Amino acid sequence: MIKARYIYAERHPRDLDVVREKLLKECKRPGFAAVARYLKPIGRGVEGPSIRFAETAIRLMGNISVDQMTVYDDREKRIVRVIVVDCETNTPYSSDITVEKTVERRNAREGDEVIRTRQNKAGNVVYILSATEDDLLNKQNALISKAIRTNGLRLLPGDIVEECMVQILATQANQDAIDPELGKRKIFDAFSTVGVSVAQLKEYLGHDVETLAQKEITDLRALFAAIREGHTSWREVMEAKDKDAEPVTPKSAVAAVKEQLKGAKAAQKAMDEIWPKNPPPKDLA
Numbered sequence: 001m002i003k004a005r006y007i008y009a010e011r012h013p014r015d016l017d018v019v020r021e022k023l024l025k026e027c028k029r030p031g032f033a034a035v036a037r038y039l040k041p042i043g044r045g046v047e048g049p050s051i052r053f054a055e056t057a058i059r060l061m062g063n064i065s066v067d068q069m070t071v072y073d074d075r076e077k078r079i080v081r082v083i084v085v086d087c088e089t090n091t092p093y094s095s096d097i098t099v100e101k102t103v104e105r106r107n108a109r110e111g112d113e114v115i116r117t118r119q120n121k122a123g124n125v126v127y128i129l130s131a132t133e134d135d136l137l138n139k140q141n142a143l144i145s146k147a148i149r150t151n152g153l154r155l156l157p158g159d160i161v162e163e164c165m166v167q168i169l170a171t172q173a174n175q176d177a178i179d180p181e182l183g184k185r186k187i188f189d190a191f192s193t194v195g196v197s198v199a200q201l202k203e204y205l206g207h208d209v210e211t212l213a214q215k216e217i218t219d220l221r222a223l224f225a226a227i228r229e230g231h232t233s234w235r236e237v238m239e240a241k242d243k244d245a246e247p248v249t250p251k252s253a254v255a256a257v258k259e260q261l262k263g264a265k266a267a268q269k270a271m272d273e274i275w276p277k278n279p280p281p282k283d284l285a
Contacts, residue, residue, distance in 0.1 A: 039222030
């Protein structure tokens with residue numbers, strides 16, 4: 001099978017111009033553009049092509065082999081190796097992902113196997129339970145998809161990815177200009193599928209949702225994609241927002257100014273010691 005892949009790639013090489021054309025065509029579809037970009041609001045924000053975009057790019061690139069195999073398995077964890085290979089250039093990328101066979105729940109139901117407990121940041125007790133087959137399968141598939149996305153995008157030319165991201169934003173903006181109310185309702189319905197209500201969205205935005213700016217709509221779409229693909233959770237999103245909103249206390253502000261003055265004095269003292277021995281040029285004196 002491996003030999004056949006390389007022979008086929010040699011006989012049917014890809015044309016990057018054709019790949020670019022097909023990818024941009026996909027990015028012009030509103031349905032695809034809505035899920036092709038993710039945003040993780042940490043710090044200044046982490047954004048990029050989503051798993052759905054990577055899967056489409058790998059399919060359109062062609063001659064790319066994607067394999068996965070379990071290399072270790074015991075009662076506590078499973079290690080799966082994900083390998084993505086460009087059969088034309090013989091360029092391989094691989095990742096070993098560790099799937100812990102546990103899940104975290106706020107409440108333990110009758111019949112759950114409680115392994116241990118821990119206390120979260122809010123001071124609440126979190127139960128760490130033995131994962132069921134369905135839980136384990138969902139975790140494994142999510143981690144494998146992330147690994148395929150990371151390794152697959154390394155084989156795609158960066159300029160094509162950037163061009164596609166621009167086209168995705170343009171497609172979203174054009175669709176919202178046609179019917180902004182429809183776009184807003186679709187966002188609310190999408191978030192409800194991951195357990196986030198309109199009231200929670202209002203809390204995140206800090207205002208009512210009667211009128212949303214284009215950037216807010218775009219960011220909410222990307223945020224939904226990040227939550228659905230497992231890059232983050234709503235709890236992490238709100239914790240990051242609260243952390244960014246923490247005001248600078250007067251004490252910390254004064255301390256920062258004192259530190260700057262201390263550094264300036266140290267630098268002046270060093271210059272006073274150096275310059276008498278090594279005077280600067282006259283035009284800098």
